[in-house]
Amino acid sequence: MFRSFHPVGRGGLFATALLAIAAAAPAAAQDAKPQKTQGVSVGSSSTLPMGPQIPEFGGYALRLRTVILQPGATVGYHSHARRPVVAYLVSGEYTEHRDGQGTMTHRPGEQWVEGADVAHWSENRGAEPAVLINVDVLPVK
Numbered sequence: 001m002f003r004s005f006h007p008v009g010r011g012g013l014f015a016t017a018l019l020a021i022a023a024a025a026p027a028a029a030q031d032a033k034p035q036k037t038q039g040v041s042v043g044s045s046s047t048l049p050m051g052p053q054i055p056e057f058g059g060y061a062l063r064l065r066t067v068i069l070q071p072g073a074t075v076g077y078h079s080h081a082r083r084p085v086v087a088y089l090v091s092g093e094y095t096e097h098r099d100g101q102g103t104m105t106h107r108p109g110e111q112w113v114e115g116a117d118v119a120h121w122s123e124n125r126g127a128e129p130a131v132l133i134n135v136d137v138l139p140v141k
Helices: 009-032
Strands: 036-048 061-081 084-093 094-098 102-106 111-114 117-124 129-139
Touching: none
Parallel strands: none
Antiparallel strands: 036 061, 061 117, 061 129, 084 111, 084 129, 094 102, 094 117
């Protein structure tokens, strides 16, 4: 009679499978992209229609706004395909997760761009509000 050999036994094999699943869970959680924005508010905002300024840019506006992310806040996954942004971090800490570029944490005084090739989500992992100044070009309806 043939008997199979199980060096870890059935219980050990089950435990090994559970450990593998538990180890994979943090990686899967990091890959999860939140779809909703929460804990974010807009302070001051100014918008300038571009058509009267530069006729070729009719249908677009230039917008400057202050964006505040409370500790634990998230900005849902989105793309900048039709809305480029130049950003500046005034205070706090701002962590963004860009497709193909990994995770970047910005600190006060840093500036960056989010062009047509950027799809990302972001969060405030810090203990104080993150205050950003964003300037973007957006289509006007």
